[in-house]
Amino acid sequence: MCIFCKIAKKEEKAYVVYENDNVIAFLDINPLSKGHTLVVPKDHYENILEVPSDIAKDLHEAIKVVCEKLKVFSPDGFNIVSNVGSKAGQVIMHAHIHVIPRYKDEEGKPISFGKPIKVDLEEVYKALV
Ligand code: 5GP
Ligand code: ZN
Numbered sequence: 001m002c003i004f005c006k007i008a009k010k011e012e013k014a015y016v017v018y019e020n021d022n023v024i025a026f027l028d029i030n031p032l033s034k035g036h037t038l039v040v041p042k043d044h045y046e047n048i049l050e051v052p053s054d055i056a057k058d059l060h061e062a063i064k065v066v067c068e069k070l071k072v073f074s075p076d077g078f079n080i081v082s083n084v085g086s087k088a089g090q091v092i093m094h095a096h097i098h099v100i101p102r103y104k105d106e107e108g109k110p111i112s113f114g115k116p117i118k119v120d121l122e123e124v125y126k127a128l129v
């Protein structure tokens with residue numbers, strides 16, 4: 001069973017910020033920004049293109065709930081992305097959507113991202129639930 005299936009079945013620990021019957025959202029273990037969350041169908045599909053449309057609807061609803069929760073960190077925008085295939089950077093072959101809050105610096109410029117940041121996940125989690 002893949003790691004995200006295990007998280008969905010609560011066999012592996014994660015900081016779960018939202019879930020319903022079909023989807024689960026939890027903090028990315030190597031966040032690219034404060035609040036970086038993964039929105040994931042509980043059933044195993046290899047990538048977002050394999051997800052049936054009725055489940056995709058739940059994913060969309062979950063993204064909106066997660067973004068609303070993440071507003072506690074006052075982000076200036078979000079990147080909502082899903083990698084399809086290893087050549088596109090997909091590492092976990094279980095469909096997931098990255099919700100990455102974006103912030104601007106003191107000069108109003110977007111803070112660049114790419115490398116994981118150091119952040120206390122426990123603290124982020126507590127602010128969201
Ligand atoms: P991908 O590159 O497949 O689009 O993204 C996979 C994401 O899953 C990465 O951002 C990585 O940090 C995250 N990730 C990998 N393993 C785990 C894990 O065991 N727990 C959590 N919470 N995130 C994980
Ligand atoms: Zn899986």
